[in-house]
Amino acid sequence: xxxxxxxxxxxxxxxxxxxxxxxxxxxxxxxxxxxxxxxxxxxxxxxxxxxxxxxxxxxxxxxxxxxxxxxxxxxxxxxxxxxxxxxxxxxx
Numbered sequence: 001x002x003x004x005x006x007x008x009x010x011x012x013x014x015x016x017x018x019x020x021x022x023x024x025x026x027x028x029x030x031x032x033x034x035x036x037x038x039x040x041x042x043x044x045x046x047x048x049x050x051x052x053x054x055x056x057x058x059x060x061x062x063x064x065x066x067x068x069x070x071x072x073x074x075x076x077x078x079x080x081x082x083x084x085x086x087x088x089x090x091x092x
Contacts, residue, residue: 004037011041017056019044 004025012020025039047053061079064071 007039017041017043 004027008023008025010016012023020041021044022042023039024042025037027035027037029035047056061074062070
């Protein structure tokens with residue numbers, strides 16, 4: 001709950017996405033007992049364009065020369081490897 005409170009503080013008080021009208025979240029437990037959170041953040045100023053999205057969202061793999069440890073962590077834990085479902089989906 002410390003991480004949840006910190007994330008909500010970053011979003012609401014530090015306004016990392018801008019002014020916030022509302023936040024709703026729910027914590028669920030996976031079959032193996034690991035928690036995850038679904039969160040809906042309603043911004044006071046609506047996101048209306050691609051440029052608005054790009055100003056908020058960024059998905060880049062860190063530079064291996066500038067930050068090798070972070071690069072390896074992203075490669076290891078955040079890049080989805082092909083699975084049977086993905087392979088069969090691509091064939092359709």
